[in-house]
Amino acid sequence: MFTATSSPAPLSPERIAAARARHGSAVDQYLRHLQLGDPTADALVELFETLPRGQGMAMVVRAIDHGIEAVEDPPAPLLALFRELDHVPFWVDWRRMRFGSRKILRSGLLTGFAFACYALPHSYLASANKPLAMTGALLDHTAHRYAQTSRFVIETFMPDGLRRQSDGFKIAVLVRLMHARTRRRLLQSGEWDVEAWGLPLNQAHMALNTVYFSFHVLRGLQKLGVRFSRAEVEGVLLTWRYVGHLFGIDPELVYTSEEEALRLIEIASSVECDPDATSRRLCQAMFDAGPEYLGIENPWLARRFKSLTYRISRHLLGDSLADGLGYPPQRHRLLCSALAVLVRLLEWAPFLVPPAVSRYTGVGFWLEASDYDLAPLVGDRPPY
Numbered sequence: 538m539f540t541a542t543s544s545p546a547p548l549s550p551e552r553i554a555a556a557r558a559r560h561g562s563a564v565d566q567y568l569r570h571l572q573l574g575d576p577t578a579d580a581l582v583e584l585f586e587t588l589p590r591g592q593g594m595a596m597v598v599r600a601i602d603h604g605i606e607a608v609e610d611p612p613a614p615l616l617a618l619f620r621e622l623d624h625v626p627f628w629v630d631w632r633r634m635r636f637g638s639r640k641i642l643r644s645g646l647l648t649g650f651a652f653a654c655y656a657l658p659h660s661y662l663a664s665a666n667k668p669l670a671m672t673g674a675l676l677d678h679t680a681h682r683y684a685q686t687s688r689f690v691i692e693t694f695m696p697d698g699l700r701r702q703s704d705g706f707k708i709a710v711l712v713r714l715m716h717a718r719t720r721r722r723l724l725q726s727g728e729w730d731v732e733a734w735g736l737p738l739n740q741a742h743m744a745l746n747t748v749y750f751s752f753h754v755l756r757g758l759q760k761l762g763v764r765f766s767r768a769e770v771e772g773v774l775l776t777w778r779y780v781g782h783l784f785g786i787d788p789e790l791v792y793t794s795e796e797e798a799l800r801l802i803e804i805a806s807s808v809e810c811d812p813d814a815t816s817r818r819l820c821q822a823m824f825d826a827g828p829e830y831l832g833i834e835n836p837w838l839a840r841r842f843k844s845l846t847y848r849i850s851r852h853l854l855g856d857s858l859a860d861g862l863g864y865p866p867q868r869h870r871l872l873c874s875a876l877a878v879l880v881r882l883l884e885w886a887p888f889l890v891p892p893a894v895s896r897y898t899g900v901g902f903w904l905e906a907s908d909y910d911l912a913p914l915v916g917d918r919p920p921y
């Protein structure tokens with residue numbers, strides 16, 4: 538975990554040596570995964586560059602919608618990808634996954650706070666943030682990009698949203714290929730230092746993101762007063778374990794329990810995951826975009842909402858990391874403690890929720906906040 542006196546620099550020899558002394562060979566396994574991409578998707582993207590523009594993604598979309606058998610003479614890399622995707626692991630339990638999905642969606646804006654104020658700031662730490670910095674992703678049209686992310690969130694957690702014919706499955710496949718495309722472009726740019734940073738969007742960082750978007754979202758919601766049963770916790774973790782499978786993450790890194798998720802975070806934090814200038818820029822862009830994302834047009838209300846999100850995030854992250862991310866110094870404990878009490882009260886007595894607040898609760902919030910245009914993933918003029 539980050540502290541104000543964290544040193545030395547991320548991925549430096551001194552930092553790695555100290556991590557090995559604490560965690561042993563697990564550190565070397567983590568470092569090895571920093572050098573691994575997604576061989577299956579990478580091979581497909583490489584092939585697509587040799588095809589007429591748009592032909593590659595047209596085959597992918599057809600295979601998603603109608604099955605790989607609907608693609609005439611599919612190339613070997615496409616067959617390999619859908620051989621992975623069409624295999625549903627033994628441990629997938631749709632009934633258990635639905636337990637967690639209901640609570641995540643029902644929590645509405647609170648889930649949004651857990652994502653934006655707790656999960657995403659962790660995903661912006663060095664050195665996992667470098668692809669975002671070098672591509673400009675999330676720094677331009679930030680509110681629109683979060684609406685796209687919201688679409689994936691709602692489809693992931695919709696009941697059976699990751700089944701073969703569901704939109705969550707489709708988006709997961711397209712995101713996986715987008716990652717492979719971004720990885721290839723960064724490596725071809727001549728600006729990416731593989732030796733110093735590992736591969737862009739590597740296995741280790743992808744595995745970390747599955748932890749942030751499940752385990753950290755759960756923890757954030759719990760800190761905000763939302764209560765989860767054991768079955769609900771297991772359902773959320775299982776959902777994102779399957780997302781990890783769809784993303785092509787090495788099963789060795791995909792957690793199977795809260796304890797394994799914590800261990801991955803501890804090992805990653807021992808060698809990297811510190812705030813830097815890019816982390817601060819990404820967080821500022823995110824909080825600046827919050828009012829636009831929610832359609833808050835009144836300038837005074839927009840400022841108040843932005844202040845609220847900073848306070849909630851500082852409360853969830855702790856003062857040390859919040860300071861490292863450049864957050865304004867603000868009091869937060871009394872406000873967030875009162876919020877947690879209010880959340881528990883309204884969860885126990887939902888009929889007390891004021892009508893003006895109800896639009897920010899339940900699935901309706903996510904339906905309104907999402908972007909339903911898949912063109913950025915498929916492409917109006919797909920590059921492949």
